[in-house]
Amino acid sequence: MIVNGHTEIIAHVGFPTHAFKAPMIYNPWFEKAGVNVIVVPMACQAADYAGFLSALFKLGNMRGALITMPHKVATVGLIDVVHPTAAIAGACNAVRRRPDGRLEGDIFDGEGFVRGVRRKGVTLHGGSALVVGAGGVGSAIAASLAAAGVARLALFDVQPASAEGLAARLRAHYPALHIALGSRDPAGFDLVVNGTPMGMNPGDPMPMDVSRIDARTLVGEVVMKSEMTAFLSAAQARGCAVQIGSDMLFEQIPAYLEFFGLPTTTPDVLRSLATLAY
Amino acid sequence: MIVNGHTEIIAHVGFPTHAFKAPMIYNPWFEKAGVNVIVVPMACQAADYAGFLSALFKLGNMRGALITMPHKVATVGLIDVVHPTAAIAGACNAVRRRPDGRLEGDIFDGEGFVRGVRRKGVTLHGGSALVVGAGGVGSAIAASLAAAGVARLALFDVQPASAEGLAARLRAHYPALHIALGSRDPAGFDLVVNGTPMGMNPGDPMPMDVSRIDARTLVGEVVMKSEMTAFLSAAQARGCAVQIGSDMLFEQIPAYLEFFGLPTTTPDVLRSLATLAY
Numbered sequence: 001m002i003v004n005g006h007t008e009i010i011a012h013v014g015f016p017t018h019a020f021k022a023p024m025i026y027n028p029w030f031e032k033a034g035v036n037v038i039v040v041p042m043a044c045q046a047a048d049y050a051g052f053l054s055a056l057f058k059l060g061n062m063r064g065a066l067i068t069m070p071h072k073v074a075t076v077g078l079i080d081v082v083h084p085t086a087a088i089a090g091a092c093n094a095v096r097r098r099p100d101g102r103l104e105g106d107i108f109d110g111e112g113f114v115r116g117v118r119r120k121g122v123t124l125h126g127g128s129a130l131v132v133g134a135g136g137v138g139s140a141i142a143a144s145l146a147a148a149g150v151a152r153l154a155l156f157d158v159q160p161a162s163a164e165g166l167a168a169r170l171r172a173h174y175p176a177l178h179i180a181l182g183s184r185d186p187a188g189f190d191l192v193v194n195g196t197p198m199g200m201n202p203g204d205p206m207p208m209d210v211s212r213i214d215a216r217t218l219v220g221e222v223v224m225k226s227e228m229t230a231f232l233s234a235a236q237a238r239g240c241a242v243q244i245g246s247d248m249l250f251e252q253i254p255a256y257l258e259f260f261g262l263p264t265t266t267p268d269v270l271r272s273l274a275t276l277a278y
Numbered sequence: 279m280i281v282n283g284h285t286e287i288i289a290h291v292g293f294p295t296h297a298f299k300a301p302m303i304y305n306p307w308f309e310k311a312g313v314n315v316i317v318v319p320m321a322c323q324a325a326d327y328a329g330f331l332s333a334l335f336k337l338g339n340m341r342g343a344l345i346t347m348p349h350k351v352a353t354v355g356l357i358d359v360v361h362p363t364a365a366i367a368g369a370c371n372a373v374r375r376r377p378d379g380r381l382e383g384d385i386f387d388g389e390g391f392v393r394g395v396r397r398k399g400v401t402l403h404g405g406s407a408l409v410v411g412a413g414g415v416g417s418a419i420a421a422s423l424a425a426a427g428v429a430r431l432a433l434f435d436v437q438p439a440s441a442e443g444l445a446a447r448l449r450a451h452y453p454a455l456h457i458a459l460g461s462r463d464p465a466g467f468d469l470v471v472n473g474t475p476m477g478m479n480p481g482d483p484m485p486m487d488v489s490r491i492d493a494r495t496l497v498g499e500v501v502m503k504s505e506m507t508a509f510l511s512a513a514q515a516r517g518c519a520v521q522i523g524s525d526m527l528f529e530q531i532p533a534y535l536e537f538f539g540l541p542t543t544t545p546d547v548l549r550s551l552a553t554l555a556y
Contacts, residue, residue, distance in 0.1 A: 001279060002553055003305055005298035005319055017339060020283035027281055040318050041283055043338030055333035060321030061295060275280055 001031045001038065008037045008061045010260065013053070014068035017041040021276055022066050025253060028273040033263045037063050046070050050078055057097050064096040064260045072107070072136055079103040085110060088143035088169045091136045094259050106259060109137050110144025112252025113220060116243050116267075117191060118148075119251070122218050125149035127190040132207045134162040137222050138195025142166055145191075146174045153177060156184035156208075187212045192219055194231050199223035206231055215239035222248060246271075279309045281316060286339045288317045288538065291331070292346035295319040299554055300344050303531060306551040311541045315341050324348050328356055335375050342374040342538040350385070350414055357381040363388060366421035366447045369414045372537050384537060387415050388422025390530025391498060394521050394545075395469060396426075397529070400496050403427035405468040410485045412440040415500050416473025420444055423469075424452045431455060434462035434486075465490045470497055472509050477501035484509055493517035500526060524549075 012022050026039040044052050049071050056062060067075050072091035076082055079095055081104035086092040092105035117124060127150050131142045134157035142155060153170070157163040160182070167179045186192040186208045194207040200223055210231065213219060219235035224245035232242045250267035257264040290300050304317040322330050327349050334340060345353050350369035354360055357373055359382035364370040370383035395402060407428050409420045412435035420433060431448070435441040438460070445457045464470040464486045472485040478501055488509065491497060497513035502523035510520045528545035535542040 003301040003316065003318065005295040005301070007301070007319055009318060009320070015338065017283040023281040023283070023285070038281065038316075038318065040281065040287060040316065041285055041339060042287070044336070045338065048333065048336040051329075052333045052336065055326065055330045058322070058326040058330065060293065060323065061319060 001027060003038060004036070006036050008063040009059070010037060010039045010063050011042050011056055011065040012039050012068070013042045013044050013049070013056075013065055013071060015043050015045045015070060017043045020068070021249070024275040025250075025270055028275055029253075029265060029270055030262075032273055033265070035262055037262060039066065044071070046074070049074055053078055053095070053103075057095070057103055062097060063262070064094065066256070067093045067095060067105075075105055079105045081105070084173055085140070085143045085147055088146070088166070088173055089136065089140040090165075090169065091140060094256055096260060107140050107143075108252045108255040108259070109248065110140035110142070110147075111255045112250075113141045113193070113222075113243070113248045114144045114148045115251040115255070116247040117218060117220065120218060120241060120243065122191065124191070126151045128152040128154075128188070129191040129193065130154040130156070130184065130186055130189045130208070131193045131195050132156045132184045133193075133195030133197075133222075134159075134166045135195070138193070139166050141193055141195055141222070142170065146170050146177055151178060152180070154180040154183065154189070156182070184208045185212055186210075186217065187214060189214075189217055192217055194221050194223065194229075197223065199229040199231050200225050204230075206234065210234040210238065213238055213240060218243065220248075221245045224249065250274075279305060279316065282314070284314050286315045286341040287337070288315060288341050289320050289334055289343040290317050290346070291320045291322050291327070291334075291343055291349060293321050293323045293348060295321045298346070299527070302553040303528075303548055306553055307531075307543060307548055308540075310551055311543070313540055315540060317344065322349070324352070327352060331356055331373070331381075335373070335381055340375060341540070342372065344534065345371045345373060345383075353383055357383045359383070362451055363418070363421045363425055366424070366444070366451055367414065367418040368443075368447065369418065372534055374538060385418050385421075386530040386533040386537070387526060388418035388420070388425075389533045390526045390528075391419045391471070391500075391521070392422045392426045393529040393533070394525040395496060395498065398496060398519060398521065400469065402469070404429045406430040406432075406466070407469040407471065408432040408434070408462065408464050408467045408486070409471045409473050410434045410462050411473030411475075411500075412437075412444045413473065416471070417444050419471055419473055419500070420448065424448050424455055429456060430458070432458040432461065432467070434460070462486045463490055464488075464495065465492060467492075467495055470495055472499050472501065472507075475501065477507040477509050478503050482508075484512065488512040488516065491516055491518060496521065498526075499523045502527065528552075
């Protein structure tokens with residue numbers, strides 16, 4: 001990768017930066033594809049973020065920004081055009097400058113999740129799903145499942161207000177969607193998703209009662225601490241097909257590449273090039 | 279070069295960026311030295327610069343900034359601590375954040391020139407020099423020659439006010455220095471320098487009367503368009519030792535590396551690693 005005066009920047013903005021993975025996923029692809037763009041980590045704290053984002057996008061060689069913790073929610077209020085999925089998720093992690101100078105943003109975590117599910121042969125249109133966890137990633141997944149046309153969506157969060165707020169935003173955009181609240185019983189769904197951090201630490205409780213999951217249900221996970229979390233292992237033991245956390249990660253990269261107007265490729269190619277262990 | 283969450287940034291800020299050379303000089307050295315720092319071009323226009331510089335240095339992973347056209351003069355007024363050479367040059371092209379948060383800056387073009395001269399065995403302390411051209415680079419060279427202890431300095435610019443202003447700033451810092459103005463006669467100096475852009479374009483006039491240069495005089499050049507400019511060729515034909523423009527460039531890099539607190543090396547190593555043609 002040769003950085004020169006023609007190099008464009010994708011700023012990867014968050015704090016702290018130490019656990020950032022995007023540079024090691026995107027940059028090897030850019031090098032392989034001969035694209036003169038580089039993802040650069042930028043350690044920006046919350047108090048400085050609004051001013052920094054504005055200043056950053058005045059640069060002439062900004063291709064876009066990948067936004068992560070703790071700025072995903074704040075970004076929604078700082079950009080000019082918020083795409084529907086980001087508006088529903090209440091979070092935005094990709095920003096680009098339109099030709100008219102306005103900043104627009106979207107979030108593709110949920111899109112990555114949906115692409116992974118589709119690649120496993122599951123039809124979401126008209127189907128049913130349970131999403132446990134209505135925080136950032138759970139909300140993004142719920143929003144993308146709605147966009148993918150699920151007919152019935154159950155939402156659960158240990159903080160009921162989070163699930164209720166998400167449901168309200170979903171209803172505003174998808175009035176025909178049937179939304180159920182207040183239960184995390186996974187029985188009877190085409191898809192169930194752990195959208196909580198349960199599984200990050202040893203001894204975490206299961207996000208839902210695995211013994212109630214049907215064998216025909218696809219079971220998805222957002223935790224990437226290990227490839228097969230205890231939750232996925234238990235689901236697999238029941239005969240369920242599973243989607244690991246990093247599937248969501250690598251499936252979403254092509255969506256970001258498209259958003260930034262860059263050449264794209266398959267999740268498998270991205271995974272094979274990435275200079276990190278997965 | 280693997281960019282990851284621990285990577286620190288040296289922002290290379292200017293406009294336009296297309297002719298930037300620093301990324302191709304520094305980054306190969308950082309890779310070779312195992313230093314997790316990257317020089318990133320940032321195309322910032324003059325109207326946005328003050329706000330951008332301030333926002334940029336709030337990032338937690340900023341190692342420093344290399345400032346170039348059109349911001350070198352403005353930088354002097356935007357930072358908290360201006361080192362003497364930058365104050366005399368009226369321009370600043372390297373900025374770092376002090377532990378107390380204040381920004382401090384210096385300029386090392388002239389230091390690069392001086393290091394190159396010393397490497398050629400010329401003693402500057404107590405010596406004499408003529409600098410033709412009192413713009414940014416000429417002023418920086420004059421300031422560094424004064425810092426190196428020359429006893430007698432002649433300054434010339436086709437705009438006399440530029441040379442007069444430079445002389446006044448030099449006198450304030452170096453009251454014992456003998457400064458002559460108004461002549462570009464190169465006879466009788468230990469060192470003569472073309473600090474003008476003359477030589478960038480075919481048919482440019484000589485910056486001074488080469489036939490008046492003594493054979494014992496070292497003749498230096500800032501133009502990098504070609505290695506041996508017409509001026510240097512003419513001086514060499516008179517028997518003079520010469521310093522090519524890119525010597526100043528590669529000699530100054532170690533000074534910037536030191537300023538940024540990074541491992542340093544020799545100009546020859548930097549030149550051999552640089553991914554550009556010189």
